[in-house]
Amino acid sequence: MANLVAAAERRRSMTISSSLNAGVAGLAANATQLATISDNIANSSTYGYKRAVTDFHSMVIDGGSGSYSAGGVRVTTNRIIDETGALVTTSNSTDIAVRGNGFLPVTTESDVATDNGEEAMLLTTTGSFRTDEDGILKTESGLVLMGWPAEADGTMPEFARDTADSLEPVQINVNQFAGEPTENISLGVNLPATETESTGEGDSLTLPIEYYDNLGRSQSLTITFTPEVSTVVGTATNSWSMTIEDSATVGEIIAAYDIEFADDRDYGGTIENVTANTATETIDDVDATLASVYDATTGILTVNVDGGPIEIDIGATHDSAGLTQLSDSFAPTSITKDGSPVGNMTSVEVDSNGYVIANFDIGISRVVYQIPLVSMSNPNGLTSLDNQTYEISSESGSFYLWDAGDGATGDIVSYALEESTVDVANELTNLITTQRAYSSNAKVIQTVDEMLQETTNIKR
Structure with missing residues (x-):
């Protein structure tokens, strides 16, 4: 009989002790949650801050028949990094x-x-x-x-x-x-149709165009148009020669072309044919071809200035947006280019x-x-x-x-x-519940202490 009483007393003592340990674990767990809440509230105005959360996990201890041992609680904390703020x-x-x-x-x-x-x-x-x-x-x-x-x-x-x-x-x-160096020039120029007639004077027309070299310096291409005057009275050749000089190479001619314009009703005044002048010139003791081939589809011809190639768009065959030969006036109608100074x-x-x-x-x-x-x-x-x-x-x-x-x-x-991902209102709510939970766990400890005191008094 005495053994049964002693065993019951041990089970009761273990149950009371587990209650005490569970209360202590509850205090520690809620203190941890209070720390995360405090950190969140402190950083509610911190740009880019991601809120921290505390998760509670129960611990179960197998008690035995007719008794129960409190396992208490443990916590884990983590930061919700994948949550985005406003x-x-x-x-x-x-x-x-x-x-x-x-x-x-x-x-x-x-x-x-x-x-x-x-x-x-x-x-x-x-x-x-x-x-x-x-x-x-x-x-x-x-x-x-x-x-x-x-x-x-x-x-x-x-x-x-x-x-x-x-x-x-x-x-x-x-x-x-x-x-930015100049790499592209678009040339829209009207040449006077009267200059290639038998009564024309055959005067050359010049057009300087600024461009920027690889160092951002201002250079210029001087384009000279020379009409081929008809030798037959009352007729026109509609043909011009075009040479291009580069100021970066002391005004040397770097390209030359022969241009023929159409005079029919459908395409009159537009480019009919462009032929690269394959003449050569000795430059620094090297024979250099003065022109590249004209692309009739794109209207682009490429010239090599001192710093590299520049593509000049003079208009495709029968395209009125490039070079034209109309009326009796010389008029640069549209000249555009890329590049810029430093x-x-x-x-x-x-x-x-x-x-x-x-x-x-x-x-x-x-x-x-x-x-x-x-x-x-x-x-x-x-x-x-x-x-x-x-x-x-x-x-x-x-x-x-x-x-x-x-x-x-x-x-x-x-x-x-x-902005921070912290919701202050939610954190304050959690603060209230955490405070209540902490107080409740403290009350458990106080109660266990009183029960142990009562157990001690039995011996009196």
Whole structure:
């Protein structure tokens, strides 16, 4: 009988002790939840902050027949990284945010300062980037934006998408000067039809056209039109010769053509035929052909100036938009060309496809970098670091670098920052329930203490 009483007493003691342990575990669990709530509320105005949550998990201890042992509770905390916040508008063109599920590649200022070319890639979803004294785009907290560098002409080469080795800090002041050489000229000129008649004077007509060389310097092509005067009274040849001189080579003739215009009712005044003058001229002791072949379909002829080829569009056969021979007036009707002199960079912006575009005071824009968006297999498996940055871990899985706007990563929004994902009202509600739960667990401990005191008093 005494043994049965002793066994019952042990079971009762174990049950009471488990209740005490469960109460203590409840206090610790709710203290952990209070910590996450406090962190969330403190960062409710932090751009790019992702809220942390606490999950409770019950613990069951097998008690035995006629008794129950409280297992208590344990907690796990995690950050909801794949949750996106609302975007707010700013006045800075390099305030950028991801609209979608992708991440911006960044690194730390200290990594860049080591200058070893092996910056570790971190991830973030938003940032207020501005240039420092070296022209590097970074935040006040020292996060440096990473991207792929463009070629000198603004085109983007191909880069491997499953590695971050080709990414480098975005540094824009190295491209503070830019110019574009002239590569295309469109020529719309009317030649007087009366000049090739037998009564014509045969005077040459000149047309200087400015172009920009590879160094952004102003040069000029001087195009000379000379009519072939008819030797038969009352007739016209409708034929002209055209020579082109380049000021960059001290006015040497670089191309020559014979042009014949149509005089029929359907196509009168338009180009009928263009023949390249295959005469040669000795230039620097080398015999050079003075003209390239004219393409009758496109209307383009190519001349080689000192800095390289320029395509001149004089109009296709029977096209009234190029060279014409009408009436008795010499009139340049339309002359257009590309290229520009050297200009200073005035501003930088980031478009929705992640291109970092430098704008210059001469009216041109040039792509200097491309910012990819990083997709993760498991974003919530990333390791959280300071300043709303994340580090790739074994739990986050593999990554891939997408062009912004492609794939499932979304696009990039400039003049914008991402707000915190914290809902303050929800956190305050959780705060109330956590406080009540903490008080209840404390009450359990107090009750167990009183019961143990009563057990002790039995011996009196």
